[in-house]
Amino acid sequence: MHRFANPSRFVRxxxxxxxxxxxxxxxxxxxxxxxxxxxxxxxxxxxxSVRIMYVHVPAAWMALFCYTSMAIAAAVxxxxxxxxxxxxxKATAPIGACFTFLALLTGSLWGKPMWGTWxxxxxxxxxxxxxxxxxxxxxxxxxxxxxxxxGVRASSILALVGVxxxxxxxxxxxxxxxxxxxxxxxxxxxxxxxxxxxxxxxLMMAGFTTYYLWVMLLRIRGEIVANKIRVLRLxxxxx
Amino acid sequence: MLKSAFVLIQRDLRLALxxxxxxxxxxVFFVLAVVLFPFGVGPEPDMLTRIAPGVIWVAALLASMLxxxxxxxxxxxDGSLELxxxxxxxxxxxVLAKVIAHWLTxxxxxxxxxxxxxxxxxxxxxxxxxxxxxxxxxxxxLSLIGAVGAALILGSRRGGVLLSLLVLPxxxxxxIFGVAAVDAAAFGFAVRPHLLMLGGLLLGALVLTPWAAAAxxxxxxx
Numbered sequence: 001m002h003r004f005a006n007p008s009r010f011v012r013x014x015x016x017x018x019x020x021x022x023x024x025x026x027x028x029x030x031x032x033x034x035x036x037x038x039x040x041x042x043x044x045x046x047x048x049s050v051r052i053m054y055v056h057v058p059a060a061w062m063a064l065f066c067y068t069s070m071a072i073a074a075a076v077x078x079x080x081x082x083x084x085x086x087x088x089x090k091a092t093a094p095i096g097a098c099f100t101f102l103a104l105l106t107g108s109l110w111g112k113p114m115w116g117t118w119x120x121x122x123x124x125x126x127x128x129x130x131x132x133x134x135x136x137x138x139x140x141x142x143x144x145x146x147x148x149x150x151g152v153r154a155s156s157i158l159a160l161v162g163v164x165x166x167x168x169x170x171x172x173x174x175x176x177x178x179x180x181x182x183x184x185x186x187x188x189x190x191x192x193x194x195x196x197x198x199x200x201x202x203l204m205m206a207g208f209t210t211y212y213l214w215v216m217l218l219r220i221r222g223e224i225v226a227n228k229i230r231v232l233r234l235x236x237x238x239x
Numbered sequence: 240m241l242k243s244a245f246v247l248i249q250r251d252l253r254l255a256l257x258x259x260x261x262x263x264x265x266x267v268f269f270v271l272a273v274v275l276f277p278f279g280v281g282p283e284p285d286m287l288t289r290i291a292p293g294v295i296w297v298a299a300l301l302a303s304m305l306x307x308x309x310x311x312x313x314x315x316x317d318g319s320l321e322l323x324x325x326x327x328x329x330x331x332x333x334v335l336a337k338v339i340a341h342w343l344t345x346x347x348x349x350x351x352x353x354x355x356x357x358x359x360x361x362x363x364x365x366x367x368x369x370x371x372x373x374x375x376x377x378x379x380x381l382s383l384i385g386a387v388g389a390a391l392i393l394g395s396r397r398g399g400v401l402l403s404l405l406v407l408p409x410x411x412x413x414x415i416f417g418v419a420a421v422d423a424a425a426f427g428f429a430v431r432p433h434l435l436m437l438g439g440l441l442l443g444a445l446v447l448t449p450w451a452a453a454a455x456x457x458x459x460x461x
Contacts, residue, residue, distance in 0.1 A: 144395035
């Protein structure tokens with residue numbers, strides 16, 4: 001693991017991966033959007049607005065995925081003092097917050113024609129909102145200290161505390177009777193949606209994942225460069 | 240260890256007593272915040288009866304959050320937290336002792352003031368006992384969850400606002416089950432499941448939050 005803690009090796013590797021991830025993201029999202037928006041059939045009940053799902057479900061999935069990765073990275077950073085894990089957690093937070101916001105926004109847009117309301121206070125929606133605030137709190141705590149190392153450690157602990165919310169979001173549709181439909185893809189008896197809709201959904205999910213990996217590598221590299229600039233500036237000042 | 244924790248509780252209580260009004264400010268805020276509502280939504284008794292449990296709970300939540308900022312702050316500033324971290328007591332025990340003292344000085348007065356506010360808001364009489372029971376289970380839970388936030392913000396800029404951003408989202412489950420218990424009692428449904436849920440949350444928090452708060456304190460005094 002500490003093999004990759006060397007920043008210059010990491011920068012070299014991420015330079016190698018980034019164009020591939022970028023290309024993969026564009027291809028997957030392009031194919032997913034085409035299939036989802038044009039080639040897939042409208043739903044027999046929801047009509048054309050079912051197409052919002054192709055953005056909503058992957059975004060919600062990524063919101064959870066990003067939080068889990070952020071918490072794992074935070075734990076690795078706390079336990080092994082791995083510098084790149086700290087940077088990874090920091091880089092993941094804004095991306096995850098954006099995915100959470102996207103999921104809430106698309107859900108709200110879908111809810112208006114389907115449920116007749118922009119927002120209901122049911123368990124799934126509320127726990128996603130809490131997730132959004134956890135991301136915001138993480139980012140605020142990260143920047144709240146004059147000593148950056150304190151911010152890293154404090155926000156890592158917060159990220160780990162927030163993990164309790166992840167299973168609550170996942171199982172909120174099973175534990176409580178809610179408006180939000182229960183899981184329809186990852187089920188014991190196989191997915192309950194037709195393959196013509198499953199394909200674009202899967203492509204969008206894969207595309208969102210590669211997008212996350214791409215942007216995360218880019219952000220970590222940016223952080224490393226920013227640190228270098230800071231050190232150089234300090235050296236200039238101190239002569 | 241038990242004895243040291245007991246001494247610590249005694250010290251905190253004595254400090255709170257010597258400061259006099261300081262710890263009562265949370266209760267004053269609690270009362271004032273609730274009293275604002277009849278002016279805000281209008282004084283119709285039916286309306287007040289309907290919203291009373293929610294208003295009392297939200298005000299209690301905000302009041303206990305106001306008091307949280309001082310939980311570790313003074314000890315952090317005058318250096319006693321560093322001495323406590325060197326003492327042969329686990330930091331988790333220190334956290335628990337501080338939380339107990341904090342609850343005795345702010346949570347308990349809130350519970351005492353709640354029935355009065357329930358009368359102000361014309362709450363159903365059937366809900367009184369449930370309100371006190373739910374607050375008795377809920378306010379220690381708020382103190383425990385809040386201790387994590389209070390430990391995390393030590394030494395930061397803009398501590399108070401940050402604390403509310405960290406802690407309020409985590410308070411939501413307490414609010415949900417607390418209000419559900421009182422509503423159920425006021426409208427003649429079973430209270431037990433909601434109180435059991437609150438009790439379960441309290442037990443879970445009792446085990447998990449001292450860990451997180453102690454970790455946060457350790458990195459703050461490092």
